Amino acid sequence: MNEPNAPPTFQLPEQMSTVSADVDWLYYFIYWTSVVLFVAIVGAMIWWAIQYRERKGHKAEPTGHNLPLEIAWTIAPIFILVFMFHKGFQGYMDMDVAPANAMEIRVNAKQWAWEFVYPNGGSSDELHVPVHQPVKLVMASADVLHSFYVPALRVKRDLVPGMFTTVWFEATHVGHDDIACAEYCGGRSSGPNGELPYQPSDDPLHPYVAGQATGHWAMHSMLYVETPEDYQKFVKSIGDPCDQYASSGKKCPAEVAAGQGAKLYQSKGCAACHTTTGARLVGPSWKGIWNKTEETDKGPMKVDEQYVRRSILDPNFRVVNGYQAVMPTFLGQISDGEIDEITEYIKSLKE
Amino acid sequence: MAAVAPHAGAVGAGHHAADSHGDPDAMYLKASRGIRSWLFTLDHKRIGLMYLTMVALAFLVGGIFALLVRLELFSRGKTIIDGETYNRFFTLHGAVMVFLFIIPSVPAALGNFFLPIMIGAKDVAFPRLNLLSFYIYLCGVAILLCSIIMGSVDTGWTFYTPYSVQTTNSVISMTFGVFVLGFSSILTGVNFLVTVHTMRAPGCTWGRMPLFVWGMYATALIQILATPVLAITLLLLIAERFLGIGVFDPKLGGDPVLFQHFFWFYSHPAVYIMIVPGMAINSELIATFSRRAIFGQFAVAMSSLGLAILGFLVWGHHLFVAGMSEFATMLFSALTFLVAIPSGVKVFNWTATIYKGSILWASPMLYGMAFIFLFTIGGLTGLFLGTLSVDVHLTDTYFVVAHFHYVMMGGTVIAFLGGLLYWWPKMTGKWHDEFKAKVGFWFVFVGFNTVFIPQFIMGSRGMPRRYYDYLPQYEIFHRISTVGSWILAIGLFTTAYTLLEALWKGKPAPRNPWGSAGYEWGTDTPPCLTNFHKTPVFTRGPYDYHLATAEELATGWDEVGGEPGSKKKD
Numbered sequence: 001m002n003e004p005n006a007p008p009t010f011q012l013p014e015q016m017s018t019v020s021a022d023v024d025w026l027y028y029f030i031y032w033t034s035v036v037l038f039v040a041i042v043g044a045m046i047w048w049a050i051q052y053r054e055r056k057g058h059k060a061e062p063t064g065h066n067l068p069l070e071i072a073w074t075i076a077p078i079f080i081l082v083f084m085f086h087k088g089f090q091g092y093m094d095m096d097v098a099p100a101n102a103m104e105i106r107v108n109a110k111q112w113a114w115e116f117v118y119p120n121g122g123s124s125d126e127l128h129v130p131v132h133q134p135v136k137l138v139m140a141s142a143d144v145l146h147s148f149y150v151p152a153l154r155v156k157r158d159l160v161p162g163m164f165t166t167v168w169f170e171a172t173h174v175g176h177d178d179i180a181c182a183e184y185c186g187g188r189s190s191g192p193n194g195e196l197p198y199q200p201s202d203d204p205l206h207p208y209v210a211g212q213a214t215g216h217w218a219m220h221s222m223l224y225v226e227t228p229e230d231y232q233k234f235v236k237s238i239g240d241p242c243d244q245y246a247s248s249g250k251k252c253p254a255e256v257a258a259g260q261g262a263k264l265y266q267s268k269g270c271a272a273c274h275t276t277t278g279a280r281l282v283g284p285s286w287k288g289i290w291n292k293t294e295e296t297d298k299g300p301m302k303v304d305e306q307y308v309r310r311s312i313l314d315p316n317f318r319v320v321n322g323y324q325a326v327m328p329t330f331l332g333q334i335s336d337g338e339i340d341e342i343t344e345y346i347k348s349l350k351e
Numbered sequence: 352m353a354a355v356a357p358h359a360g361a362v363g364a365g366h367h368a369a370d371s372h373g374d375p376d377a378m379y380l381k382a383s384r385g386i387r388s389w390l391f392t393l394d395h396k397r398i399g400l401m402y403l404t405m406v407a408l409a410f411l412v413g414g415i416f417a418l419l420v421r422l423e424l425f426s427r428g429k430t431i432i433d434g435e436t437y438n439r440f441f442t443l444h445g446a447v448m449v450f451l452f453i454i455p456s457v458p459a460a461l462g463n464f465f466l467p468i469m470i471g472a473k474d475v476a477f478p479r480l481n482l483l484s485f486y487i488y489l490c491g492v493a494i495l496l497c498s499i500i501m502g503s504v505d506t507g508w509t510f511y512t513p514y515s516v517q518t519t520n521s522v523i524s525m526t527f528g529v530f531v532l533g534f535s536s537i538l539t540g541v542n543f544l545v546t547v548h549t550m551r552a553p554g555c556t557w558g559r560m561p562l563f564v565w566g567m568y569a570t571a572l573i574q575i576l577a578t579p580v581l582a583i584t585l586l587l588l589i590a591e592r593f594l595g596i597g598v599f600d601p602k603l604g605g606d607p608v609l610f611q612h613f614f615w616f617y618s619h620p621a622v623y624i625m626i627v628p629g630m631a632i633n634s635e636l637i638a639t640f641s642r643r644a645i646f647g648q649f650a651v652a653m654s655s656l657g658l659a660i661l662g663f664l665v666w667g668h669h670l671f672v673a674g675m676s677e678f679a680t681m682l683f684s685a686l687t688f689l690v691a692i693p694s695g696v697k698v699f700n701w702t703a704t705i706y707k708g709s710i711l712w713a714s715p716m717l718y719g720m721a722f723i724f725l726f727t728i729g730g731l732t733g734l735f736l737g738t739l740s741v742d743v744h745l746t747d748t749y750f751v752v753a754h755f756h757y758v759m760m761g762g763t764v765i766a767f768l769g770g771l772l773y774w775w776p777k778m779t780g781k782w783h784d785e786f787k788a789k790v791g792f793w794f795v796f797v798g799f800n801t802v803f804i805p806q807f808i809m810g811s812r813g814m815p816r817r818y819y820d821y822l823p824q825y826e827i828f829h830r831i832s833t834v835g836s837w838i839l840a841i842g843l844f845t846t847a848y849t850l851l852e853a854l855w856k857g858k859p860a861p862r863n864p865w866g867s868a869g870y871e872w873g874t875d876t877p878p879c880l881t882n883f884h885k886t887p888v889f890t891r892g893p894y895d896y897h898l899a900t901a902e903e904l905a906t907g908w909d910e911v912g913g914e915p916g917s918k919k920k921d
Contacts, residue, residue, distance in 0.1 A: 011811045023740050027811070030738060034731035041702055042724050048705045049720060052641075053712060060642035060709035062897035070647050073699045074692060081688040084738050089681050091740025096677060144514040145607060147672065147747060151813025154744045158673045160608060161513060162601025165674050182747040184507050184817040186514055188435045198429045200820055207822050215434050217818035326517075 187215015471552025566631020
């Protein structure tokens with residue numbers, strides 16, 4: 001098979017997947033068909049409007065009939081339209097039906113973060129895939145509609161709460177591209193009181209400052225297409241270090257657990273609403289929150305293991321005063337071990 | 352006057368108007384006086400003017416939101432407003448433009464004014480219903496204003512669930528306002544249908560009926576059949592928020608995609624409520640300024656009905672990546688391509704009309720030709736979006752934003768401006784400054800393309816829509832687009848000034864300043880209260896220039912002295 005590896009054109013981004021070349025061929029076919037039709041119609045209109053402009057001695061000819069011409073320009077476009085429809089549907093089915101050997105990665109989206117869960121159980125907030133390997137994404141949303149979009153792959157699919165949607169692709173060369181959310185999902189640009197003046201960064205891999213930009217436009221992530229070796233290295237690095245202690249029956253040391261909790265803080269999307277610096281965002285900052293007694297809508301509540309666990313699984317059972325009940329539940333998306341690790345991380349964030 | 356020959360057994364002047372609304376033979380603006388004569392008027396022309404005032408204000412408000420949104424996008428990061436405000440502004444731009452401006456614009460303002468005149472009727476069939484529909488519109492506007500003041504909405508004009516069920520803003524009052532506006536739209540539609548069926552003057556057969564009236568007729572059919580579905584959908588959304596009935600909210604076992612089906616079942620036909628009237632005006636402009644009948648007039652009339660019917664069968668093309676079955680996706684793609692045929696027929700016929708015509712390059716004709724230019728781009732870029740595999744890449748990007756602006760604004764708004772300039776002398780009796788109108792046109796045309804061509808390019812390169820901020824590679828396109836919005840604004844303000852200036856400085860316009868054979872130009876300028884002094888009898892079609900007498904085509908410039916804009920006929 002030939003490897004499409006075309007650089008970006010003026011109109012389209014670079015091609016990174018097996019379907020890109022077909023999509024682009026059809027795009028340019030429609031483009032040139034349109035250019036020809038547009039030039040013919042508008043050219044004729046302008047030419048005739050000048051040629052037959054109103055002037056002395058010139059009179060309009062009464063409009064006649066030309067049935068064959070009318071039938072011709074009603075029927076002729078149908079052939080082009082059927083061709084476009086056919087090629088488009090064919091390409092759509094190619095994108096829709098994943099090969100049987102595709103590797104499955106789970107995608108969880110929430111306002112306003114992506115989480116990618118790999119076959120070994122590890123998760124990350126950026127998507128890493130091996131090159132030349134069909135990958136099927138099984139996607140779910142925790143709150144509102146989102147849409148997974150990678151321009152270079154030419155794939156896009158909505159994530160709908162209450163159902164699974166899937167998308168698959170096979171990357172054709174090593175590289176990276178932006179992952180964008182293409183379905184409007186609300187958002188705000190800074191803390192409720194504007195404590196964090198909004199400013200994007202110039203880092204192409206991290207264009208939006210974590211914890212500062214919270215909204216539809218900032219549900220930005222990266223796709224990394226890697227060699228199989230690099231991919232294996234990555235997957236190992238996100239495995240849970242506490243697992244080895246659990247298998248030998250020992251308790252996971254607090255620093256190791258907290259370290260893993262810090263990773264989960266990013267990959268599970270906690271960072272979208274909670275800072276670790278004391279700054280206020282959509283939710284309370286985690287800094288110095290451990291063992292503090294918070295005033296909530298149902299009375300004072302001490303931040304302990306039980307409160308953290310309950311707040312993750314059933315966020316609205318106590319809402320700290322001054323904040324809105326907007327956090328989605330993580331029930332079914334987070335394991336008990338991961339909750340423990342996040343708890344250890346919160347403990348480590350002393351004032 | 353052969354076209355509007357006095358009818359032998361002419362029915363007397365309008366009876367409803369004669370009693371309390373003044374002298375039927377007096378000019379409609381002078382037939383009665385005082386604020387009450389406007390507030391309680393049953394005259395379709397005055398109701399049309401009141402609608403025109405409201406939709407012009409709505410266009411101004413929606414336009415200001417658009418300028419602010421574009422200004423915010425001039426640079427990366429925060430330029431003038433924060434993210435929440437941005438989300439509200441683009442929502443309000445869409446909601447105001449769609450529900451308050453573009454849906455009522457042509458039918459309720461120009462249609463109300465000209466539909467009865469163009470079929471030789473004294474008024475619409477139900478004048479009181481007509482006034483009621485205007486007041487319902489005002490109620491809808493008031494509710495929307497309250498909603499904006501009470502905290503506004505950040506859902507986008509589509510109110511997609513579940514975000515619209517969860518967001519804390521005043522979604523209920525906003526959707527209720529839109530619900531109320533729907534009734535206004537339905538009443539206007541009913542009125543037009545009955546008027547066209549029952550009140551055509553002798554000689555105004557279906558075959559001779561002006562294409563503008565055909566367009567209004569097709570639009571009225573869509574308004575009546577589609578708008579109730581929007582009402583049902585919005586009521587369900589309100590019930591969902593108030594009562595938690597669980598139709599759309601997945602937490603309660605509902606289906607968020609169902610909302611999209613319901614919403615687009617109305618809103619796609621609504622696209623044709625917006626564009627068919629634009630096409631209807633354009634047919635009048637092309638015919639008048641080419642001095643000949645529209646080529647394939649019957650096909651153009653039928654293509655309006657064809658669009659009205661097909662418009663109901665393609666709503667699913669908004670959901671190609673939303674989680675719809677492959678079978679439904681295939682079906683909707685195939686049906687969507689069918690829309691290209693009646694649209695193409697219209698464009699081909701307009702162009703063929705210009706061939707061997709006698710083209711007067713007046714300001715309305717510039718808009719008429721711009722319509723063909725811009726609508727062709729809007730229509731052809733629709734092919735990309737109907738093609739499934741290409742749509743996957745382009746949907747929900749700026750490509751879609753540019754596409755529907757080329758149809759809605761490049762089509763309907765351009766036709767609306769052309770129609771206003773064309774009919775302004777008949778409506779107001781005043782002649783505008785053609786030079787200023789042409790300057791305004793060129794700013795609008797250049798500005799519009801400068802706004803939206805960069806949006807096609809950044810969209811196909813991968814820039815998603817409804818983004819407060821964007822990646823560095825899109826900045827140049829956003830900047831050009833924003834500069835274009837300023838050029839466009841200059842053009843629109845120039846045009847508005849030209850029209851308003853005519854009101855107090857304009858010379859009196861003659862009966863038929865453009866030398867048109869259309870029925871509406873055969874009556875007084877401005878028309879009398881009952882449109883015609885005697886029920887007219889039409890003996891030829893509205894575009895039969897070869898059958899019209901020299902007297903009918905006479906511009907009348909000699910009588911009023913001078914000929915400020917149009918060229919003399921030989």
